[in-house]
Amino acid sequence: MGKTDWTQLWLTYHRVFEGNCTWETVLEGFAASDAVVSNALSEFKRGMDSIGCDSDSMTLKITKSDAVPAEGYSIKGDDNGILLEASDERGLLYGVFAILRQTACGKRAAEVNETASPSNPLRMMNHWDNMDGSIERGYSGESFFFENEEIVINDRTVDYARFMASIGINGVVINNVNVKGAASYLITDRYFDKLKELSEIFEGYGIKLYMSLNFASPIEIGGMDTCDPLDSNVISWWEKKIKEVYENLPGLGGFLVKADSEGRPGPFTYGRTQADGANMLADVIAPYGGIIIWRCFVYNCTQDWRDTKTDRARAGYDYFKDLDGAYHDNVILQIKNGPMDFQIREPVSPLLGGLTKTNQMLEVQAAQEYTGHQIDLCYLIPLFKEVLDFHTHCAPGKDTVADVVSGRTMGNRLGGMAAVINTGNDMNWTGDDLAAANTYGFGRLSFNTDLTAEEIAREWIRQTLNLPAKEEDILCSMLLRSREIYERYTSPLGIGWMVTPNGHYGPSVDGYEYSRWGTYHRADHLGIGVDRTDKGTGYAQQYYPENAKLYNDPHTCPEELLLFFHHIPYTWELKTGKTLIQHIYDSHFLGEEEARGLASDWDSIKDAVPEEIYTRVKERFDLQLDNAREWRDQVNSYFYRKSGIADEKGRTIY
């Protein structure tokens, strides 16, 4: 099933209107022969034929207008049709998808009305797909890009591009950032033909193809004995290689690089800086208009748990802040939202906005690695929003992360948002049908960071399931509550981890406590948490003074991050008047109960949902309940056994 049939996700185009009408299309200033334009018009017809229309005949008039910003659109309907204005083909495409979205959400032509242009220059999906077909941290089947070390192109590829275009994605990295084996050969003629075909499909939907690059390519595929970025032979090798790549793939957007991280090679090997590495590649690729996206996920992954001075949370800032301003114009640093690794709750990375002279891109993870493996419901848009809205205090009036990565703060040209995508070749693309709200939501949010989590949820529900109002409200509420529910039954107050090592699903309170990964909670019989204040690791001081001060004091530190910044006694009184230990018990009992609530909410809308979707999601809720129960009982037992402090309410703790 997975490989031969698949759903249309939010492009299902449910019938909303009873009748059908003929749409006449008028193009002004755009060529119908352009691939993007042609795809947009086909999509328009496909969507409108399916959604329906209660008039007889209507006109879609598309006009080129330089007044509309790049990639933007203006759409305005009346009783006779809709006028779409755009200054470029991508804007036209996005405008068509906007009309389809509004129509699918129930608006008649006369009600269609929107002017929009993207918040972020780059809106990217990062696939962690391996060429053997596996997906690192994939929870939805195998890759639809790769199989047995070959590139797969078929109808599904086109549908994927349609989905991405419909939410405003304009760049896709198709292969895992950990580039090994055959993936190192993606920049050789072994794969150019297929890559070109893929790149052209993408371009027809306004998407640039990107690839992850192996920094050690000169050694691994070039047969050299070094990949030192300052070695002139290495530079020549790259010049020749990149020339060859662009001769074959003229539309390539550039490369994503994970260097010096978790065993990946990088400039540190040769005593060079991260800037040395990134700039060398950037200079080589600049003549072709390409960019280098350099990940900041660099830390010591062979830490000693006994060492309380080294702090993994500090690593990104420590490695990259000093080089601020040293990166060339076509380098972008890609920074994970938090300083650790996609936990359910982390502070915002101090690098975001901490860098003031460097292109920055926010990296989030739609794939639910630590947030429930697309089994547990966890709508992540509220988390992404929190990050975007965070005031870094880097510049007056335009200091949010959204300001920084969009380019508004620094006036720079490159920046944006990237998500580690949560798709695979499962027939529903995301394993959990409801997880597609994260795929959809990331795209929409990266296009318009002002959208609320609820607006996005409702758009997604309407287009995907077209539920009656009451059922829509229920599902919308489920999505909006799900992240905090997941947080409640997992690790408390920002401390993170406590997950089963390697797999990262299910509880193991001490699973990472004595490991080499820098991921500790430091719980003893009196308290728990990591002292990251000026008396501890000093991590809090990596923020601008306003935030540094706030985080440094346990009385002002936002409580949801209390244990991330402070080692706190179990008897500490929280703002609610509860002790810390009682909060741990209460939130875990509550979280598990609420998870059961989610499952019964889902049951309550059973009749409004297609049976196969109901069943698939129901099966996941069954697993989520097991998981929530395990988390509740293991965390509560762990802390009861360690603290000896009983639950005030006398509930069962083992």
Next chain:
Amino acid sequence: MGKTDWTQLWLTYHRVFEGNCTWETVLEGFAASDAVVSNALSEFKRGMDSIGCDSDSMTLKITKSDAVPAEGYSIKGDDNGILLEASDERGLLYGVFAILRQTACGKRAAEVNETASPSNPLRMMNHWDNMDGSIERGYSGESFFFENEEIVINDRTVDYARFMASIGINGVVINNVNVKGAASYLITDRYFDKLKELSEIFEGYGIKLYMSLNFASPIEIGGMDTCDPLDSNVISWWEKKIKEVYENLPGLGGFLVKADSEGRPGPFTYGRTQADGANMLADVIAPYGGIIIWRCFVYNCTQDWRDTKTDRARAGYDYFKDLDGAYHDNVILQIKNGPMDFQIREPVSPLLGGLTKTNQMLEVQAAQEYTGHQIDLCYLIPLFKEVLDFHTHCAPGKDTVADVVSGRTMGNRLGGMAAVINTGNDMNWTGDDLAAANTYGFGRLSFNTDLTAEEIAREWIRQTLNLPAKEEDILCSMLLRSREIYERYTSPLGIGWMVTPNGHYGPSVDGYEYSRWGTYHRADHLGIGVDRTDKGTGYAQQYYPENAKLYNDPHTCPEELLLFFHHIPYTWELKTGKTLIQHIYDSHFLGEEEARGLASDWDSIKDAVPEEIYTRVKERFDLQLDNAREWRDQVNSYFYRKSGIADEKGRTIY
């Protein structure tokens, strides 16, 4: 290297005497053409030529004597030669190896003198080798029996048989008890030719070939829809199959079966008893003189950690005791030494001797799954001896485990000892050269359960390394102390586990605490241990009254098993006057220190040991020290953080 060259282990035949002499051989009552006799005489020549001899010419006279028990021998030397008496070919072979052993250990012909016959009817090695070449819980490379689903036979096979014969092994199970994939087809004509060849090599060294059997064979290879042992079609299928097997492999000893365990199929699936399953196969195989060895490792491996009533330790007795007497004569129950799974310290399984009307075989593990992966030095013979010497109180005067499994207690014909072997295709066979002392020791001990751990260690050292007296003393002391050292730095007082899940190397105190495996320590802020008394799970009551009483009371329970049987407060005073928590700290600091002592002892004999052996073992000690340090610090930190009780001596705990 591993596959094309290998060491001769304890058959290295170091030169002990300066000269060489001619040995005349006189055979009386034995045929020189018999494979076993011929192999014995070749081995004699090979060994003596290498060891040397200070006379001119000598005679080895071999006489058949029915006065010598089966498989036994009498050897007696004088200035002119040696007289070997035996009643059968195996006895002759073992007698020759005994002469070689004594000579290699420095005895002149005139000093050779021993009368011996095996303590146990069956002395077996169990290989957990898979047909893809991997070895379950193998720490010495890949299988030398299997590669790419084919059987491998070469010179190494013959050497393996020589080694086994030299220590008295008379049965070998070549494939993993978890029979899957190609291994299910070992009883089909796909493998008969090769198996016959292997079986004949084995027979030339007095070894019977055995195989592990897939209880679900009627389904998996027979295409039936059931393997119900009482189904007449199933029985017919087995009758035909076993007939076919014995037509092709007339020398086959029989089968080892793991049923209804850890996901393996078995009679429980059909509502049948373990006896129903074993007896059916036994009846089918009886006409060919074959036996069925049925493992008692049956327990619930999907336990809920919250459930304190279910006790995995009880399972073997609970499942098998009631059926005592129901098993047919050619069935042997193979029982692990302890009720859990080869931990560094467990009580003896109450099934051993608890069954009084059933053939029993003791199963131990030479492969160091939980005892250091053949990285950490852990000479296991003292552990095996403790088990053999344990008084079960099943019968007056002959109640030890050695009495029970040898057949002395019940007067039964079948029984003995089996070891999960620790070999692989590493050039030194056992990864750690010193781990071969366990391979050697198991064989010798199963042949003569009266040998001491020290006698065996010295025999092994002399034959393997032929060290000067001082160095032999040092190495012997290292071996004899190693098990308790390993115990000191790992889990305390019999509680076991606390290992990294799945891999089973290195510490993870809570690694199995919230798992499905029934392996819990139940530590909280006040104490640790599992209550297995009559107030707890009642496991202690599975023993005969004398032992049940002893174990039931924490004041009389042997302290090395205290936490296995009792939940004990950290402040409990041990016989040494120390509190439990102080004992935990002290033993972990001491164990780590002693491990360092072992490593420096090894350094101190460096010059007396071949360089390549020195280096290989040294590398392992380096790893052992890391491991011991991790164990020390993680266990101490865990209990300090949990109890809040400081180390009296103020040493560093994290």
